[in-house]
Amino acid sequence: MPVYVFACHECGSFELARPMAEASSRASCPTCQSEARRVFTPPRLTRLAAPMRRALDTEEASAHEPRVVTEKRGRPLRQRREPVPPWVMH
Numbered sequence: 001m002p003v004y005v006f007a008c009h010e011c012g013s014f015e016l017a018r019p020m021a022e023a024s025s026r027a028s029c030p031t032c033q034s035e036a037r038r039v040f041t042p043p044r045l046t047r048l049a050a051p052m053r054r055a056l057d058t059e060e061a062s063a064h065e066p067r068v069v070t071e072k073r074g075r076p077l078r079q080r081r082e083p084v085p086p087w088v089m090h
C-alpha cells in the first residue's frame with residue numbers, strides 16, 4: 001500500500017498507509033483525532049524491491065546500532081607463494 005503524508009494543524013505531519021482509491025480523502029490525526037489534510041508529496045511505495053529494502057534497513061540500523069564482530073568467520077586465507085616477478089627468467 002502506498003504511504004501518504006497528512007498534516008494536522010495541531011500536531012504536524014504524519015504518514016498513513018492506505019489504498020490509492022482513498023488517497024485524497026481526509027484522515028484523522030492519530031494523536032488528537034482532529035481532521036487532517038493530505039499533503040501532496042509523491043507517494044512512497046511500501047513495496048520496494050526486497051534487496052533494496054534490506055539494504056536501506058541495514059544502512060539505517062548500522063547508523064545507530066553498529067554490529068560488532070566478535071569472532072572470526074570463514075576459512076583462513078590460503079598462504080600464497082611469493083609472486084615471481086615477470087622479469088625473472090626460468
Ligand SMILES: [Zn+2]
Nearest residue numbers: 008011029032
Ligand atoms: Zn493532531
